[in-house]
Amino acid sequence: MNLSIRLTVNGEQHDIVLDDPRVTLLDLLRERLQLTGTKKGCDRGQCGACTILVDGKRINSCLALAVSHDGADILTIEGISEGDHLHPVQAAFITHDGFQCGFCTPGQIMSAIGLISENQAGSDPERIREGMSGNLCRCGAYAGITDAVLEA
Amino acid sequence: MNRFDYVRPASLAEAVAAAAAPGASYLAAGTNLLDLMKGGIVRPSRLVDVTRLPGLDRIEPLADGSLRIGAMVRNADLAHDAEFARAYPAIAEALLSGASAQLRNAATVGGNLLQRTRCAYFYDTASRCNKRAPGSGCDARGGDNRLQAILGWSEGCSATHPSDFCVPLAAFDAVVEIEGTNGRREIALDALHRLPGNTPEQDNALEPGELIVAVRLPASARAFAAHSRYFKVRERNSYAFAVVSAAAGLVIEDGTIRQARLALGGVAPKPWRAGAAETQLVGSAAGPGAFSRAAQVALADAKPSGDNAFKIELAQRLIVRALTSAAQGTPARIPALPASPFSSPAGALHV
Numbered sequence: 001m002n003l004s005i006r007l008t009v010n011g012e013q014h015d016i017v018l019d020d021p022r023v024t025l026l027d028l029l030r031e032r033l034q035l036t037g038t039k040k041g042c043d044r045g046q047c048g049a050c051t052i053l054v055d056g057k058r059i060n061s062c063l064a065l066a067v068s069h070d071g072a073d074i075l076t077i078e079g080i081s082e083g084d085h086l087h088p089v090q091a092a093f094i095t096h097d098g099f100q101c102g103f104c105t106p107g108q109i110m111s112a113i114g115l116i117s118e119n120q121a122g123s124d125p126e127r128i129r130e131g132m133s134g135n136l137c138r139c140g141a142y143a144g145i146t147d148a149v150l151e152a
Numbered sequence: 153m154n155r156f157d158y159v160r161p162a163s164l165a166e167a168v169a170a171a172a173a174p175g176a177s178y179l180a181a182g183t184n185l186l187d188l189m190k191g192g193i194v195r196p197s198r199l200v201d202v203t204r205l206p207g208l209d210r211i212e213p214l215a216d217g218s219l220r221i222g223a224m225v226r227n228a229d230l231a232h233d234a235e236f237a238r239a240y241p242a243i244a245e246a247l248l249s250g251a252s253a254q255l256r257n258a259a260t261v262g263g264n265l266l267q268r269t270r271c272a273y274f275y276d277t278a279s280r281c282n283k284r285a286p287g288s289g290c291d292a293r294g295g296d297n298r299l300q301a302i303l304g305w306s307e308g309c310s311a312t313h314p315s316d317f318c319v320p321l322a323a324f325d326a327v328v329e330i331e332g333t334n335g336r337r338e339i340a341l342d343a344l345h346r347l348p349g350n351t352p353e354q355d356n357a358l359e360p361g362e363l364i365v366a367v368r369l370p371a372s373a374r375a376f377a378a379h380s381r382y383f384k385v386r387e388r389n390s391y392a393f394a395v396v397s398a399a400a401g402l403v404i405e406d407g408t409i410r411q412a413r414l415a416l417g418g419v420a421p422k423p424w425r426a427g428a429a430e431t432q433l434v435g436s437a438a439g440p441g442a443f444s445r446a447a448q449v450a451l452a453d454a455k456p457s458g459d460n461a462f463k464i465e466l467a468q469r470l471i472v473r474a475l476t477s478a479a480q481g482t483p484a485r486i487p488a489l490p491a492s493p494f495s496s497p498a499g500a501l502h503v
Contacts, residue, residue, distance in 0.1 A: 021158035126488035133390035134252020
């Protein structure tokens with residue numbers, strides 16, 4: 001069964017033929033489009049490492065079937081900087097040491113961008129922590145992450 | 153994940169026809185279904201994608217004062233709808249206390265109602281589970297069962313219903329609109345989810361192929377907006393399922409309770425409406441005495457299904473907490489940690 005979908009990924013349009021409907025957005029990004037910045041952690045919606053923006057909203061790409069998102073506008077970690085000019089959230093993560101090993105960081109940054117655009121947390125650290133609770137960091141860099149999101 | 157056929161119907165009629173085939177399942181966001189499929193817990197042979205069906209993503213006030221929420225409205229969109237959160241604050245708080253922001257952005261109203269239990273033995277295909285494999289037995293009996301049900305369970309199954317959203321929906325008399333091959337019907341949300349009895353594999357009252365198209369809140373649910381809360385005790389303060397939760401709504405006149413709504417989550421195989429406790433509250437002075445008596449009544453039939461007797465007292469205490477907070481008045485804004493009884497005071501430092 002071949003299924004054709006069209007996605008806009010980081011501003012670029014892709015027409016994609018799927019030979020299997022089981023492909024998730026995460027696997028499509030990593031295996032078909034070679035956009036490996038989006039990480040596969042648990043692959044079950046528990047860790048947040050695969051967070052991307054779909055039509056402006058942050059979701060877990062591991063629990064999204066690509067075929068169901070035909071026509072979607074997708075933003076990944078590879079699409080947020082302008083050349084060498086870092087996105088403000090990226091810069092804030094560096095300033096505040098918001099990571100150690102870095103594996104969860106693309107998901108953390110995409111989640112933070114989503115959180116900021118949702119406009120619910122403001123400058124309340126408690127609301128930021130709650131809003132970022134879908135992103136686990138096994139190194140425990142949460143203090144720096146909260147500070148980074150506060151600044152950004 | 154097993155192989156399946158993917159179908160994207162253009163109309164409700166096409167969807168219902170496509171899903172009538174044996175082995176078919178509806179796909180909304182997939183936040184629960186894909187997880188179950190990846191674990192080999194469910195193996196649908198066909199997925200019928202209902203995310204693009206026209207007209208299911210609206211929140212509509214109806215002429216009779218009720219509110220109709222389309223089944224494809226996303227959890228986050230509903231919770232952050234300012235008018236909805238003002239009129240039904242406990243429901244908005246329950247929504248925001250569930251899952252993570254990413255999951256709430258994807259998960260749908262209809263999907264939330266049909267999510268499967270989070271019982272660890274249901275998820276572990278190496279374990280015996282009557283819900284997953286009817287007749288195989290239940291490894292929660294004699295296993296790690298501290299989070300299992302204390303109300304409504306049977307010898308065959310003590311799994312709890314995991315939804316936060318459904319708890320205040322049950323309390324406030326929500327109605328579920330269902331489309332099937334024989335047309336439209338509606339049932340009370342309280343009648344949607346089944347108790348396990350001898351057939352725990354049947355979670356709900358839907359016939360094969362039936363699709364939830366909307367949830368309706370009656371006009372009467374608005375009366376509680378000034379005095380309602382949802383409280384949830386979980387094993388970490390965010391992004392965890394309820395150990396016990398409680399939705400409470402009161403109408404208070406001159407210190408006397410005129411109407412009461414109370415439902416519990418995490419304690420039973422379905423969202424648990426505490427009707428006898430509501431009756432007990434009406435006419436009483438809104439205070440600790442009445443709240444404690446209501447808590448006793450609500451758990452009168454509870455019994456442990458394993459090492460979980462603590463949930464009985466926990467539920468009683470949470471009921472008192474929820475009723476006390478509801479009586480004090482709905483917070484002007486949903487707290488930073490929605491539904492948490494452990495919200496820290498402003499300015500507290502912790503990570």
